Amino acid sequence: MRYVILISGRGSNMDAILAADLPGRCVAVISNRPDAVGLLHAAARGIVTVALDHKAFPDRAAFDAALAAEIDRHAPDLVVLAGFMRVLGEDFVRRYQGRILNIHPSLLPCFPGLGTHEAALAAGVKLHGASVHFVTSVLDSGPIVIQAAVPVLPDDTAATLAARVLAQEHVIYPLAVRWFLEGRLRLIDGCVRLADETPASGALIAPVA
Numbered sequence: 074m075r076y077v078i079l080i081s082g083r084g085s086n087m088d089a090i091l092a093a094d095l096p097g098r099c100v101a102v103i104s105n106r107p108d109a110v111g112l113l114h115a116a117a118r119g120i121v122t123v124a125l126d127h128k129a130f131p132d133r134a135a136f137d138a139a140l141a142a143e144i145d146r147h148a149p150d151l152v153v154l155a156g157f158m159r160v161l162g163e164d165f166v167r168r169y170q171g172r173i174l175n176i177h178p179s180l181l182p183c184f185p186g187l188g189t190h191e192a193a194l195a196a197g198v199k200l201h202g203a204s205v206h207f208v209t210s211v212l213d214s215g216p217i218v219i220q221a222a223v224p225v226l227p228d229d230t231a232a233t234l235a236a237r238v239l240a241q242e243h244v245i246y247p248l249a250v251r252w253f254l255e256g257r258l259r260l261i262d263g264c265v266r267l268a269d270e271t272p273a274s275g276a277l278i279a280p281v282a
């Protein structure tokens with residue numbers, strides 16, 4: 074299977090996916106920010122990179138249409154959002170329904186949107202984490218594929234908590250992408266279906282580092 078990865082910045086989740094030796098081919102990495110460091114990492118791996126600057130388009134619909142045209146040019150089976158910091162419109166999301174994944178740095182449905190680590194600290198939760206989900210038109214709320222939980226420690230700052238969560242993102246996102254590329258992960262009638270479910274699927278509770 075073929076997949077494309079969409080990024081906006083450093084691309085550490087992209088790096089984790091590309092390093093995972095998955096049973097599929099990453100046919101392009103696309104960024105809405107031309108200065109995204111991740112583009113350099115992808116190019117160093119010999120992957121086609123594309124910068125599509127959202128600021129060059131008059132509105133969201135025009136950017137979404139150009140992005141969809143670029144994605145379709147690479148004919149992917151799967152679209153992987155990995156730190157892609159643009160809200161995508163309904164038409165775009167519908168076009169890729171059931172074949173577009175995102176990772177969000179919280180245990181959804183808690184803390185959608187930005188500032189998740191600050192929000193987790195402010196709420197005083199004892200567990201925080203990350204979620205991989207299918208993308209729907211409602212931000213950070215699609216059907217959940219896999220989650221990883223980490224403890225929130227008494228002396229945590231947003232930065233220390235973010236680092237603990239990110240380490241788990243790098244575990245669960247390649248796993249979810251692998252399941253899709255193996256043809257085991259599907260969205261059926263809005264529900265996540267995973268063939269030959271193993272104990273590794275579902276929630277992963279990470280040990281205290």
Ligand code: GRF
Pocket residue numbers: 080081082083084085086087155156157176177178239242
């Ligand atoms: C990650 O925390 C991801 O969950 C969030 O944005 C961050 C991107 O990091 N959506 P990276 O670009 O993958 O390093």
